[in-house]
Amino acid sequence: MRWCPMTHIADFGGARFVGADFSSLPGISVFGAFSRVVRLNHISHKSYFSAFGIRNRGNDDLSLRLTFSEASRSKVAEALSLKSAATLDAALWLPFRGGSNILETSWAFRYCPACLRQGFHTLLHQLPWVRRCPWHRMRLLTKCAVCDSSLTLRGDPGHQLLACRNGHDIFSEMVSCAYPFDQAESAAAFIDRYLTWAEKERAYTLLIPPEGATTSFDAMRNAVVLPQALRDSCRGPEWILSTSHTRTLKRQAMRANTVHDLPSALAKLTSLRDEVAGLELPPQISPGFLNIGCQLANRLPPESLTDAEMSLFFHGLACQPNRTFKPARRSPLAEIRFLPPLLIGQTRVIHRSTLSKTASRSAEQLLAVIVGQFMPPDPQAEASLQLLLRALASILKRAYAEGMRIVLSRYIPALFDSKRDRPRLTEPWILVRKEGHQLDRIKIVWAKRSRLP
Amino acid sequence: MAIWAPPAPPIHPMLRPRRPIIVTGPINRMGAACATALERGDRGIPIHGNGRDGKTWGVECLAMNASWQPFPVAFFFMDYGKPEKATENYFSATFLETAGMRTIRHATGAESMMRACNLLMERTRDLCQEAIAVVINEANRFTSFEHDHLVTLDNLLERRKKRAFFILIYQNDAEWGGQQAIDHRPPTQVTGRFYSMAHQFTGLLWGNANAIDFQGCDVTMAFNEYDEGVIFPDDETGVPCTAYFARNAYMNGYRLTSQVGLFREVVEDLRVKNHLPAIAPFPMQSFERFVYFLLVRIAGEDPNFRQFNREQALKALLWAGYIELELSKHAVVPDDTHR
Numbered sequence: 001m002r003w004c005p006m007t008h009i010a011d012f013g014g015a016r017f018v019g020a021d022f023s024s025l026p027g028i029s030v031f032g033a034f035s036r037v038v039r040l041n042h043i044s045h046k047s048y049f050s051a052f053g054i055r056n057r058g059n060d061d062l063s064l065r066l067t068f069s070e071a072s073r074s075k076v077a078e079a080l081s082l083k084s085a086a087t088l089d090a091a092l093w094l095p096f097r098g099g100s101n102i103l104e105t106s107w108a109f110r111y112c113p114a115c116l117r118q119g120f121h122t123l124l125h126q127l128p129w130v131r132r133c134p135w136h137r138m139r140l141l142t143k144c145a146v147c148d149s150s151l152t153l154r155g156d157p158g159h160q161l162l163a164c165r166n167g168h169d170i171f172s173e174m175v176s177c178a179y180p181f182d183q184a185e186s187a188a189a190f191i192d193r194y195l196t197w198a199e200k201e202r203a204y205t206l207l208i209p210p211e212g213a214t215t216s217f218d219a220m221r222n223a224v225v226l227p228q229a230l231r232d233s234c235r236g237p238e239w240i241l242s243t244s245h246t247r248t249l250k251r252q253a254m255r256a257n258t259v260h261d262l263p264s265a266l267a268k269l270t271s272l273r274d275e276v277a278g279l280e281l282p283p284q285i286s287p288g289f290l291n292i293g294c295q296l297a298n299r300l301p302p303e304s305l306t307d308a309e310m311s312l313f314f315h316g317l318a319c320q321p322n323r324t325f326k327p328a329r330r331s332p333l334a335e336i337r338f339l340p341p342l343l344i345g346q347t348r349v350i351h352r353s354t355l356s357k358t359a360s361r362s363a364e365q366l367l368a369v370i371v372g373q374f375m376p377p378d379p380q381a382e383a384s385l386q387l388l389l390r391a392l393a394s395i396l397k398r399a400y401a402e403g404m405r406i407v408l409s410r411y412i413p414a415l416f417d418s419k420r421d422r423p424r425l426t427e428p429w430i431l432v433r434k435e436g437h438q439l440d441r442i443k444i445v446w447a448k449r450s451r452l453p
Numbered sequence: 454m455a456i457w458a459p460p461a462p463p464i465h466p467m468l469r470p471r472r473p474i475i476v477t478g479p480i481n482r483m484g485a486a487c488a489t490a491l492e493r494g495d496r497g498i499p500i501h502g503n504g505r506d507g508k509t510w511g512v513e514c515l516a517m518n519a520s521w522q523p524f525p526v527a528f529f530f531m532d533y534g535k536p537e538k539a540t541e542n543y544f545s546a547t548f549l550e551t552a553g554m555r556t557i558r559h560a561t562g563a564e565s566m567m568r569a570c571n572l573l574m575e576r577t578r579d580l581c582q583e584a585i586a587v588v589i590n591e592a593n594r595f596t597s598f599e600h601d602h603l604v605t606l607d608n609l610l611e612r613r614k615k616r617a618f619f620i621l622i623y624q625n626d627a628e629w630g631g632q633q634a635i636d637h638r639p640p641t642q643v644t645g646r647f648y649s650m651a652h653q654f655t656g657l658l659w660g661n662a663n664a665i666d667f668q669g670c671d672v673t674m675a676f677n678e679y680d681e682g683v684i685f686p687d688d689e690t691g692v693p694c695t696a697y698f699a700r701n702a703y704m705n706g707y708r709l710t711s712q713v714g715l716f717r718e719v720v721e722d723l724r725v726k727n728h729l730p731a732i733a734p735f736p737m738q739s740f741e742r743f744v745y746f747l748l749v750r751i752a753g754e755d756p757n758f759r760q761f762n763r764e765q766a767l768k769a770l771l772w773a774g775y776i777e778l779e780l781s782k783h784a785v786v787p788d789d790t791h792r
């Protein structure tokens with residue numbers, strides 16, 4: 001015999017829904033918490049308002065809405081007492097500043113089957129540069145693993161949330177409430193390390209996304225490289241084909257006894273900002289543009305250009321048109337005459353309309369963000385400016401090559417059949433990394449536009 | 454502005470707003486009955502008893518002490534109201550509400566039942582209890598519909614490899630009797646499932662006249678708990694309850710158990726004066742109040758206290774509301790022939 005303390009016996013820990021104790025579900029996403037609670041509490045779409053204070057709008061992808069709509073997210077967070085910053089703020093998962101909506105641009109709900117079965121989803125699984133669930137080592141999916149159809153992500157009378165359209169249920173009610181999350185500790189540890197790394201990166205790295213971006217997922221997958229310690233557990237299969245092309249430029253020591261005159265070169269490029277018809281190319285970078293022009297002219301099928309047009313591409317240059325060149329028998333076209341960099345006095349000028357718009361806008365933004373921060377003659381600052389100029393040249397050359405192909409393809413339909421010179425548009429994703437006060441690296445990921453702007 | 458309060462010295466359990474329960478003979482007997490039913494594989498046990506005998510306290514004790522349990526059992530409590538319609542919806546909503554769950558409008562009965570089942574699964578997760586005791590107060594309000602709901606919940610849990618054990622508490626002296634009792638009697642298939650053995654919960658028994666031994670007399674055992682069992686403030690430096698409030702007398706050998714004979718006489722006298730049978734179990738609620746008054750209000754306020762006299766015992770008994778409670782029982786069922 002003994003006394004019993006008068007404690008309340010079944011203390012339910014304050015949670016007002018089944019499955020709403022998120023303490024062992026580290027970094028759960030708002031949608032993850034929402035869908036878990038909806039399923040474990042059998043809340044039908046008609047009761048979303050009563051339970052969470054949000055209205056179910058027919059066609060909403062709730063995973064998207066609860067990540068990016070401030071109003072809906074905060075309602076659900078309040079109803080479920082979600083307080084963790086990693087849950088509420090998607091920007092904390094990005095290892096760069098700028099482009100906070102890149103996850104939104106090409107959103108597709110992405111999940112680890114082992115996690116979601118237990119009612120767990122985290123924004124880590126949405127990150128393009130994470131290909132596997134780090135603690136289950138399972139490949140992340142966007143479709144049903146059984147039949148490859150889409151999952152139900154909206155309140156739908158005919159379908160269970162998180163089940164596929166054919167009824168395969170990714171979520172297990174039994175497992176989610178009867179067992180603790182199997183990887184709580186390793187998930188917490190990984191997420192903690194990841195977020196710490198991302199926070200540190202954000203201090204150094206800035207993303208300049210293309211204006212009117214059409215594809216971010218593939219581009220961002222290539223843009224971000226995780227440090228070794230994080231990368232190994234979430235590396236994906238290497239055979240995934242990428243449609244984007246990455247170029248990384250690093251700061252290099254300046255060679256002595258050369259005249260660089262970088263400030264005036266960059267000053268010329270600031271005219272990108274203005275609505276002028278011609279862009280004067282700084283002498284340091286103009287050879288590259290001339291090269292692009294004459295090489296493309298030489299690759300064109302016979303009878304594409306007139307004699308006069310061809311000679312413009314080679315005007316003032318040491319090289320010559322191919323001996324196999326066969327001129328077209330038509331009168332010269334003004335539009336083609338504007339393509340080669342024109343020699344005006346001592347300088348080369350390209351016509352603005354030749355540059356693809358998205359890319360030249362990106363170059364302009366890069367310039368605006370960086371220029372003025374580094375003041376020569378400090379040799380360190382000079383190296384930074386040199387890197388900036390190289391990056392701008394790289395972007396503009398591609399903008400020029402793409403713009404030129406598009407113009408030419410209007411008159412030379414055969415270009416559409418050429419593997420190399422087919423007209424196409426890509427958009428640059430630029431990651432600028434500073435180290436201390438200097439520019440350290442500029443990474444440019446060219447992603448194929450999925451649609452025209 | 455911050456409000457600063459000096460750290461409060463610990464308060465003796467007897468002086469707190471909610472005084473603790475002592476485990477007594479009736480509770481031990483109920484624990485034994487539940488253990489037998491669980492061991493045998495029953496899905497429930499009906500507990501009958503009078504109001505204020507301490508059934509609810511008793512079950513709370515059983516929930517807090519694992520020593521009687523043949524295997525780990527999780528406990529849930531539910532107070533059942535008086536629905537106009539005994540729907541699945543009302544039943545599950547009551548269950549969820551008792552557990553502090555947010556009410557969801559438009560939820561169907563089936564949805565809420567599944568939610569309740571998931572709740573039980575989740576709350577028994579960490580300690581891996583396979584047996585889940587659901588304690589239902591006021592089970593005397595149940596109709597055959599509620600029994601069906603128990604069957605539903607039982608089936609849902611069984612499919613999830615859990616075992617339900619319904620502890621159904623019936624109030625003898627409330628809303629029970631006459632024609633209604635027949636209507637409320639559960640259908641046979643339910644009886645088989647939940648009611649194979651009923652337990653009668655009583656107040657503290659006096660045992661044989663003059664028997665002041667610990668085994669035969671619940672009241673003596675209970676007094677002994679105050680004499681020996683409650684140590685305050687802690688095991689190292691503390692003293693039992695009686696010693697705390699009657700320090701000198703205790704040091705001279707005084708124990709409450711030594712006066713059981715006197716207390717019994719006072720109780721019997723009072724009962725006879727009120728035309729009640731002389732012997733009846735001591736309801737837990739009035740017993741606990743009785744001891745409180747004796748120890749705290751009489752012994753505790755008198756530095757020269759040596760032992761209680763007849764007047765003091767009577768005063769304490771009246772203060773505890775003993776006689777009102779006993780009279781009220783007999784008023785409700787004046788002629789108790791059908792049971």
Ligand SMILES: [Zn+2]
Binds near residue numbers: 114116134135
């Ligand atoms: Zn996983």
Ligand SMILES: [Zn+2]
Binds near residue numbers: 146147164165168
């Ligand atoms: Zn499927």
